[in-house]
Amino acid sequence: MTTISTTRYLFFFQYFGTKYRGVMTVPLKQPVLGVQNYLEKAAEKLQLPTPIKFVISSRTDSGVHALCNTAHVDIERKLGRPAFSEEVLVNAFNILLQPEPIRILGVRRVPDTFHARYSARSRTYVYRVATGCYYPSEIPVFEQNLCWVTRRGHLNISAMQEAAAFLVGAHDFSTFRSASAELPVKSPFKTLMRAEVRPSSGFLLHHSQKEDLRFWELEFQSRSFLYKQVRRMAGVLVAVGQNRMQPHHVKSLLEAKDVMAFPPNLLAPPHGLFLKEVEYCEDDLEMGTPEKKSS
Incomplete structure (x- = not known):
């Protein structure tokens, strides 16, 4: 039996939308990918127990930019491993996202009832x-x-x-x-x-x-x-x-x-x-x- 602890985070991120097929993930066979594809590709390099899925708050289309979009993620850690700090996640993702014009502006731990899309005011x-x-x-x-x-x-x-x-x-x-x-x-x-x-x-x-x-x-x-x-x-x-x-x-x-x-x-x-x-x-x-x- 393996005990897993899960922490939900809210990511604030920006991107230059010209080179992307919008923010949402698209099939990898497509010649132009979405911003979410690159976020989740960066997350794979963290080698977590379960792949991270970004739940995007606001859809933007091809060519549209974001000064600040948001998404929530659930990150699992094995028993005895502490939850990632917000600062660690910001720094890690910004390194892993290079050289894409996508930047993580901030990360905040939120309750597991929080939803990036439906909680938006x-x-x-x-x-x-x-x-x-x-x-x-x-x-x-x-x-x-x-x-x-x-x-x-x-x-x-x-x-x-x-x-x-x-x-x-x-x-x-x-x-x-x-x-x-x-x-x-x-x-x-x-x-x-x-x-x-x-x-x-x-x-x-x-x-x-x-x-x-x-x-x-x-x-x-x-x-x-x-x-x-x-x-x-x-x-x-x-x-x-x-x-x-x-x-x-x-x-x-x-x-x-x-x-x-x-x-x-x-x-x-x-x-x-x-x-x-x-x-x-x-x-x-x-x-x-x-x-x-x-x-």
């Missing part, structure tokens, strides 16, 4: 837009694949802010869901806590040779989102900022409650999107009994 996404240039090559090299170069004039921020106000609150977001089927089908009712539109300084903007270059940020917060909802909202708000739509059109799209009512070619590209933060209630993170034991 909110998720915040930021969408970045660049204006004032026609070709993507005109932006600083450090901004490549980190923003949407719209190739049009600067944005009408006041109109975008007016339009964004229609999105805030509890709505049926059927018009803003992906046309591709979600299995299982999710409820289209979501509550958007925040939708902000603001200018941004950009990264190393002062090194750009384009004097007219400007950056903008669209930030959305909700407990959860529909598949591609953020990119659809961002695309519509940018269209409003370019005066191709009026703010009241956003209200009309919400009232339509029909995915077919979404205007064609307004889905914002993935590379401008960042998962910024996943928030939890501190009470859910507090440890009660630190370990559970099984024989």
